[in-house]
Amino acid sequence: MHDPSLRKNPLRRSRLLWGSALAVVACGVIVTLLALKPHHGKATPGPAVTRRLTAEQFQNIIADVFGEDIDLGGRLEPDLRVDGLLAVGASQVSISPAGMEQYDAMGRAVAEQIVDARHRDQALPCKPAAAADFVEPCAREFLSKVGRLLYRRPLTDSQLQAYVTAARIGTETAKSFYEGVALSVAGMLSSPEFLFREEIVEPDPDRPGQYRLDAYSKASQLSFFLWNSAPDLKLLAAAGAGELQTKRGLARQVDRMMASPRLESGIRAFFVDDFRFDEFETLAKDSTLFPKFSAQVAAEAREQTLRTIVDVVLERNADYREIFTTKKTFMTPELGSIYRVPVFNDAPNGSPDAWQPYEFPAQDPRGGVLIQVAFTALHSPAGRSSPTIRGKALREIMLCQKVPSPPGDVDFTKFELASARGETTARQRLAVHATAPACAGCHKIMDPVGLSLEHFDGAGEFRTTDHGLPIDASGSLDAMKYTDSSGLAKAVAENPATPACLVDRLAAQALGRVNSSGERAWVKDLKQSFAASGYRMKPLIRDIALSDALYTVSAPAPRSGNTQEIGQ
């Protein structure tokens, strides 16, 4: 890292002595500062975590290893959200019996497809002479290759032997080589080494007494972060050759992976998690009240927000905060009808709808992801909008702020009287939230935020009246006041909590846990760099991917050593 002032500082002969003394001192100070500055170093690393594969990671790995056309044939166990992210909950969930049934069934379904007539010749390096012949070298080669990709590290000799034996047993019992191999692969797909991401550590030679992830765990950590999937062959090779344990080797892989179109998968996976898009699975709107809303609209709305974000942070490598204010988005004709903007098809009658870029006109106050259906409709009940739910969601998702739970002894009578009159706007109904002292404390951080989105009804459609009365969309976010949703968007974009929240979440997603106290300095560092880069996500992602924090762990917990009682 150069100090620009040094370069520009002209040294003239007459001041050589002073100049060089100054330079030496300056260098010394800078070197000391550099050493002290915890740039990507940290005082105490956090613990290693074992994470269960998320549903999307499971699907991605199967597609990567066996092909996009493999059908999973089952349902994955639901993920758990902890501290705002499924990626963090992954370190706390296990697999229930019902879930295991599904994983077992899916493993078998996938394995059956791999050895079926269409796929077997590409997969296996041989053909058995007779159907029930067990061709050991062939099975060994195949299982070793597949195992390395599925386990994210080469199989140990005993592991490989176990799978070869399993394939033999399967072949003998089922009288079919392909069946035997399939059963062995199915076994791999339901083994803990596949389903859980174990962090295997080794002593850190650079920091005696501390531990770091071994090369393959490092590869996994990096690959799941950048691409939301298992390491590819190049990354595994780099791990095996020891390259990842060097700064240059790691940087080379990081740059390769960030230049790949697969980076978009990683970014999408992060926002799908962070923005709680898993809630789309249970999203339903009343069809009499919102006839335009449908499952197709919901799916397109989700995609719209993702495309909007990817356009800002990846395609244009722009300021992350622009996702809240940008007028540029993407539409399909169906979405156009919801937003009430003209989105013309560009294909013959009856063709499927295509995506097209759309920019809200200058005089249209709409823009950014907060007014998009994937936010407004996702955070509304089935029959109406909800300023409180939306305000809470905004605080929790975009600003990482916790909203306390409601107290148990709320008096709802005032609220009932307002509702009973029926024909009132949300602002009027929720007035009690602002006036009753017991309510106002918490609701003042939610309602004024959500009320500015009242032009968007329960299904995200724009409206000018609520129950026939005009809508007042003014509100405030902390100190910033505004008169409509574009003001809210600006307030969110300019709120310092917004970029800080992104950094916290991204770091947590990479680590699989919330950062520990010893890692705070590192995260603070990330935030400063993020700001300095103009809040661009690509440099932030690169920063995290190259951080030692991602790959060092605290001392492993002592083991009881006795596995006997577990094996019963």
Place this chain on the structure above:
Amino acid sequence: MERILKLKTVCMMRTACALLVGLAGVGAGAAPASAETRSFVVSWFSQATYSNDHDCSGGVHPVIEEIYLRYAQRLGVSPEKIELWRKEFATGEDDRELQEFVGMRGRIDGQPVNPFSNPASVIDLHMPGLDGKYAYGFNLDGKGTDDPNAFEDPETHERGVEHQLYRALGCARAFRGSLEGRPTYWAWAWGQLKESQPAWLITITGQNLNQDGPVSIALERALEHLRSNSDGSPRQDMAYRIDPDPRSRNVFRGEIKGGVVTVSQHGDLRLLQNPLVAPELDLKNFHLRLKLNPDGLSKGFMGGYQPWHAIYFGFAGVGLGGEQQVMGDIPGSYYLMKRYADADPDPKTGQNMRISVTYYIEAVNAFVAPAAALKDRQTANR
């Protein structure tokens, strides 16, 4: 609040508006410099019916099975066979012989021929027409207001209304119904076609559509079919490209009064329809009244004189299966329309070639723009 809505509408319409103003060759001259435009897509189309208990003194036509047996009797089938066929109907037994008989009940030089493509070869059973007092429609020829036998529109109470197609078909079961309880044939036809037939677009342009005044009414065809919601209802606020084909571009001068748009300069309406039912809607002396509804369905009527042979061959296309399941006696409708046709006499035979008709339409809000202008814009943006 209405004001806000209108401003928002204008604001959102601006793109479409600008494109529309660029329409070449429209020439109606009714669009002043600062125009307000609203566009709609037709979301329902059927003959306007007002069936009630006092409109068929000759009786509502019997079911198709009964009519078949009448043909059998008139064509000399023995009474025993007719009874056998009647029993087969009742029990649902295999009635292949009957099917073959009715499927070829036309006669040319004594030989059985296809009755649907040769309706004049089929015996005319002289089924009764409708003789009720009320029918939706318009006084197309300006005459007959004092005629006691002429129709009166149940909504506007205009007298001397011409709707001879209603006289012709109004006692046939498949063609009876109301605006809400839709006649079988029309409901079936619309259901068959709405997901494929390029939609019809109506664009009203005027100074201020919330006030009475002159307007320009464009009726055009889109490139794409009507879009619906997942429950089948028509979808508001979709965007449609106007087909540049000149065979479906119509502009009429009209006026808006009390929220109802009417055509004042009655010309010819020509809109391509669909080859499965009717290739073209051709209405001479075109009349329209359409009640605009900013939030939901706009509803109204289109009337004029339509070539009845075209209507007939649209019906005939469904063939024997459609006759039994949907429509009823198809060649019978030929004779009824022939009897009641009331305009455009053939110079040689004197037979009227057009019949007055009123159609009921509903429409929802839409964005429209000429396809050609869009293509230019899209190419420019690449």
Place this chain on the structure above:
Amino acid sequence: MNAKLTRRSVLRGVFNGAAVSLSLPFLDCFLDEHGTALASGAALPPVFGSWFQNLGLNPGRWKPDRVGAGFKNNVELQILDPFRDRLNVISGAKYFLDGRPLETHVSGVQIATMGSLPLGTTFDPSLDTFIADAIGSKTRFRSVEISLTGGRQSLSRSKGGAINTSEPSPAALYARLFGADFRDPNATQFTPDPLVMARRSVLSSLTDERLKIMSRVGASDRARLDAYFTSVRQIEQQLDIALTAPSPIETCSVPAAGVQEEPGRTVAAVEKNNKLFGALMAHAIACDQTRVFNINFGTQGLRTPGGLRDWHSLTHEEPIDPKLGYQREVTWFINFATGTFAQFLAQLDGYREGSGTVLDRSLILWQTDHGYARTHTMDDLPILTVGRAGGRLKTGLHVVMNGDPSTRVGLTVQQAMGVSVNSWGKLSNQTSKPLTDILA
């Protein structure tokens, strides 16, 4: 008995001396009991079911008129009159918070199902897990979880924090219970499927290698992996059962697949799917596919078509009707939900087994999250049990608990189902006093 493939013979034959250690302790007692209990015509095994219905009932409209036997149901429970002889109504129970903040609609659920409030992210297993430990090892499925209003998280938690996934779709449950892997106990011919044999063998051969992960992970992760291994053992057990000729069960019949409603939060879907689930469970129990089930009615978001507000919103926003004295629309939902419960019970009761019905040998525990949803009360809770558990429970009683912890009922139920436990719950929710009134 016909010569049938026992687990031992299968495994011995297959492994041919390959050194594989197996450790599946249940199976020793499993085969014999499974064989004799049903073939000799002895009592059919008792069955446990839980039904969780949020948002409570209306105070003053559910408590029976008198204590003890011969009570008359109050208006909101009258729909359960057809089952009154097998019904116990327990009133006066309480959920204790011990100073912890009340998480509305959550704390009550936790105490009801787990007997305790969680500490951080550490949850105790739910009571059905203990019951399944005692009686669920003998059937193809340890337990079956159903959610009536969509969603896949159940209230059933196993040790190590795994939440059993619940099934929102009757069609999917049908496929699971009676699909390709179902072995009809009354089929005349039983041939073990070689593929199942192969699967079982392969699974055994991999066990040792898999267990090695336990020596590598940290202490906190071991509990989670323990749950994983428990789940794997479930699969092994299912395969063993699939390889054993089932003893004929006279009363077992496979149901026809019904046409389901898309799972979701509308009353129409709930009503339709509840009937299908009821029929499925009756058959599944009769065919001994499972002896434990958990149903989450799940009231959040439940709505009528065109209704602006769902049940939960209404409990807070609807005023009390001055003439009726209660919230009219909320009460509609209460009646709907309790009616759904009654329909489910009717399905079980409609399945005859000899001189009794499936419901007779069941014990269904009905609980809720609050006494009065409108004000989130945690006392005077309605708790119900329906069914005689094959004679292990006395029924037809109204029991009054004066402010005792609700866990007394949970403890009683566990003991009735054969769990050897003399205390359940934590802190003020801990109890060692079952309701002797209803224990037979």
